[in-house]
Amino acid sequence: MTGGYNFAYLDEQTKRMIRRALLKAVALPGYQVPFGSREMPLPYGWGTGGIQVTASIIGADDTLKVIDQGADDTTNAVSIRRFFAKTAGVATTEQTGAATIIQTRHRIPETKLRDDQIMVFQVPIPEPLRWLEPREAETRRMHAYADYAVMHVRLYEDVARYGRIATAYDYPVVVNGRYLMRPSPIPKFDNPKLDRSPALMLFGAGREKRIYAVPPYTPVKSLDFDDHPFTVESWDRSCALCGADDSFLDEVIVDDRGGRMFVCSDTDHCRGRRDAEQPA
């Protein structure tokens, strides 16, 4: 399949166009830059934005990690990792610490990231105001005026209805005190990891043709109210495999009698903890 295709699939002109969009995105933290998204050999909605970003920044000496739901061996993560192993021949890894580029869907690894690492997020809907205003022409205007009152009203409606902010993932943030941004559908548990992260965070939305970025060490604030401060999920149990009580847990149904177990969503983090416990 690789025969006849350029390194990392995209032609160099396209990569240059995407890199220009990335530079603009880095210069305007949280601002959605339109770009000429290409049709990829993987379906829209399955990570084409992230794949195009990764393809544009990856070099022969990079080491790539791909996760979906925090795990390296979910089918779509496997498929994307193989795509780059095949089209770019780059080294791949499952270890967060060993990766130079981490492409992700729905999670940020538990392991602290470094300033020599880049996170690439797959974004389904980049526009944080989309459920409140379906029209792109209108939402662009709202961003231009930093008119985000509707989002505060929406969060307030949650408080009025449920006594708390009920948004659990894709929790809206303000980047560098200016642009309202969708962090992609990561659980709000991961939002604090965006704040002043040493790693560059790049977001690619292929179908919606937008790129945005959070540069290293940029303040990222999750929206909240003084009397309803932002909080993250917590579980009243710990990982059944590694015992972690501070990581995001997946719930697994183990029988038809209501039996449940909770395990780390970040498979590399979980394995690392287990290996450290019983070296053998």
Place this chain on the structure above:
Amino acid sequence: MYVAVKGGEKAIDAAHRLLAKNRRGDPMVPELALDQISQQLSLAVDRVMTEGSIYDRELAALAIKQARGDLIEAIFLLRAYRTTLPRLAESLPIDTGAAFLRRRISATFKDVPGGQVLGGTFDYTHRLLDFDLAATSGADRPVEAADLPPPAPRVLDALNAEDLIERAPVDRGIAPPDLTRQPVEFPAARALRLQNLARGDEGFLLGLGYSTQRGYGHNHPFAGEIRAAEVVVEIVPEELGFPVAIGEITVTECEMVNQFKGSPTEPARFTRGYGLVFGECERKAMAMALVDRALRAPELGEEVAAPAQDEEFVLYHSDNVEASGFVQHLKLPHYVDFQAELNVLRKIRAGTADPGGAEDSPAMTEAAK
């Protein structure tokens, strides 16, 4: 017991093998050849070329074969291939008026210069299953090939001569925007909208076009002319400086004549809706022309009230490769987000727990999105 999904890699390989097996079907049945597909399923090939945005019968046939006849999947295959191709040249605008006709009908005049040419159409067939086709005798009677009727002037040009219809837009020499290279911005130019509609899903446009006929953005259409024709594609190589024909393609064009419009300063004229597709995708060309006209509402001073008139709605949702991908991405795991929602839902319920133990509180129904 730990039951979370493992071994994704093996599962994917096995799925690919099974897919190949299913595609081939019973090995006792002869395998389809590409020329059989392009010759005998020619309208499927036409649709895949149109919505795949590439005129290549053989590649479209290959895509249909590989996709097991799933045309949207075939369109996707073709698009993903197309995106890797270099742009060698831009063609001159094709001239459908100078084209040899396969079919040409007008619903607005009983007769027109060049005549009505029915062509090979389903239109007046009785939709009775032809059981003779069930048996492949291998002895098909060859149908005598008639010469294609010569070029004929376009019907709307006759109206144009009388100044009764809005003039075709003047070519101001501005390069049209390219939907596949730049992201769409709104309001979109008509050229960009037409590109989008030409690639748009036939079913989606058919439904939208139909909705305009039923009052959702009504614009009184008459099928001024529908023509299927063989047109020559020409380019002007830089080193030569004059047009050179590089090939011939079949296109179907639909020009709708719509509700006239005038103002104190402008005499009333009919308005236009335009559709153009590869091959003989006539239904699509007609639907496209209806939607094109509906989308011109703001330009023609009409209120934008119906979905077919709303360019963001139409342009963002007409592409079946985008739509198919995003609808089907719901198959991907979402358990992290679902867990996050479960967490919130359980906390809300714990906070509002009814000691009587109400199972379903109506306030909860909105929590998932």
